Amino acid sequence: MAVRLEFLTQDPQEIELAERYWAMDGEGVYLERVSDLLPFREVTQPGALAKHVRHFCRAYDGNQVCHVCNGEMRINGRSEAKKSPQRSSRPCGDCQKLQREEEETRAAASRAALEERLAPISARARSTVISYADLADDSVLILLAIEALIGPKLLQGVFSLRDCDELTPMGGDDFVRRLYRRGVLLDDPAVAEADAYFLKDGELWHKSALVRYFLPPDTLMGRGEEAFSLQRHRELTDAEALTNLWLDYSVADVMRYLHYQCSLHGQDLGSEALEKVEGAVRHGLRRYSVAQMWFIMWKVSKDAAALASRSYYSRESAAATIPTKIRKQLEIADQGSALRNEWTRPEPHIAGSLGMVFNDLFGLDEYSKGADVLELFASLSSQGRDDGVELSELATTFMNATLDGGKSLPALEAFADLVRAGLSTEDALWETINRNPALFQ
Ligand SMILES: [Zn+2]
Known part of the structure; x- marks a missing residue:
């Protein structure tokens, strides 16, 4: 018999059952069918027999050796027995246990190394203060928009990127990260989700979706509503910062609309084309409104879809014309042809809380002409x-x-x-x- 048995029972019926279960001829063919061994006491299903036999009998396949230690290989059921001598594809039980222990030791060591790196970061973050009065105008606007979304979590608690999804029509990640890079928002590893931080080749990395951010206290007034409320009424004068933030926000609002149009027409813009489009849209927004740019997006997407139906165009080559078509439309408009400005925001497409802050503070919305907005900030x-x-x-x-x-x-x-x-x-x-x-x- 190619399978060696080791009994954990002295019950003669169980010993007999195990021997019959594993009995095979010289070719490795089992002598009896599993169903012929049933019923055995409470076991009536063929599928349950191997597990039952395992309780009182360990089986070792004489045809297999562990590929790590060359030791015997324990097998669980008939299908695992091999008909010819070979090395196992997986390690034996002892080797697996050893590998698990080694893995646990490694994991514990790397957890300890990570903790050692994170503790001072957390301590530093908790002791940092910033001057709210010295914040850039655009930072204040973004903070006001975040506060509109998450309320007291900004001034007293912590928050995640996901909490800021509705900052703009295209999410909030870029804007939150901007404040993080400026040191206006900090991250505290001690309150992050599990596995947010990890070490790779000795370098500390983080998964930003799992990170928790917070606004540090003001140098003079600490954290909370009173300290922040002064910023609600501050005088905003930095034309460059406000203009760039308005353009960043408006580009997001137009791109959201273009993505929506492209999805309706099954158009896929590659990253290079998207970069060109964003450049053209940003340029256009210095003069035109978001709604006027929506009209252009609607037109070029529709025209590209019509082009795709022509025999010498594919859907891809037609979509690739979109960036140039946008430039063309802007040139036509610059030469004096009127752009429609009554285009409406699609139902599922939000303005976002940053849009609402621009509206509250400056009365701006998707119908505000870029030229007027820039003049206002100037x-x-x-x-x-x-x-x-x-x-x-x-x-x-x-x-x-x-x-x-x-x-x-x-x-x-x-x-x-x-x-x-x-x-x-x-x-x-x-x-x-x-x-x-x-x-x-
Ligand atoms: Zn082994």
Whole structure:
């Protein structure tokens, strides 16, 4: 018999059953059919017999050796026995146990190494503070839009990328990551989902979908509603930051519409074509509204679909004409032909909370013409420059008065103290003057 049996029972009927189950001729053919061995006590199904026999009899296949240690191979049922001598495809039970233990030791070591890397990151993240007053205008707008989506989770808790899916019509990942890269949002490994962070070749990686982000406390006022509420009413003057954010948002709004049109026509734009389209759309949005760009997307997608039905065009080659068609439409419009602006947002296609923030603060929406939007932001910026002139005059007065009075050092020390306390340059200048009238006489 090619199978060696080891009994864990002394019951003669069980021993007989096991011997009959495994009995084979010189060719490895079993002498009896499994169904002929049944019923055996409570076992009536052929499929259950092998498992029952395993309870009291271990079987080792004489035709197989473990490919790791050359030891005997234990088998579970008839189908696993081999008819000719060979090395096993899997390790024997002992080798498997050893491999499992080695694997567990390795996993525990790499968990410990990972913990060691993450603990200081978590500690640093928890002790970081930022100055809300110094945040860029576009960062503030994105934070307001995130807050509109997730409420107190922004100011008191933690949140994930998925929580921000409805930031724009094309999701929120790019915008959240932007704040993360700027250090406005931080990640705390201690509260991330399991397996969010991992080591690969000694480098620390993370899966951003599993990461948890948070807004660190303000330098002066800490975390929470009161600290953040000042940002709701701050003066926004950075034309470049606001313009770029508006274009980023609007491009997303137009691209969402193009994807929708392409899916209706079964058109597939490759990444290169999409990049060209985004460039053209961004260019167009400096002059036209999102709705006007939707109209162009609708037209070029429809025209490409019509082209695809011609014999010398495939669906792919027709779709590849879309970027050029968009440029063409923009050229026609630039030459004076009117673009429709009453195009409506498709039902399932949201404006997103960033769109709502632009609407609340500046009254902008999909019908706002790009040229007007850019002009609006530029006018905010020139108001900002006026403030700059006043500030520079204030600084000149401050310096001249203290130089004339020979009191530069105490004045600068008082000013520096206030800046260190977190005041802006302008506020610190005014406070120094107000608190120390003697220095300026
Ligand atoms: Zn082995």
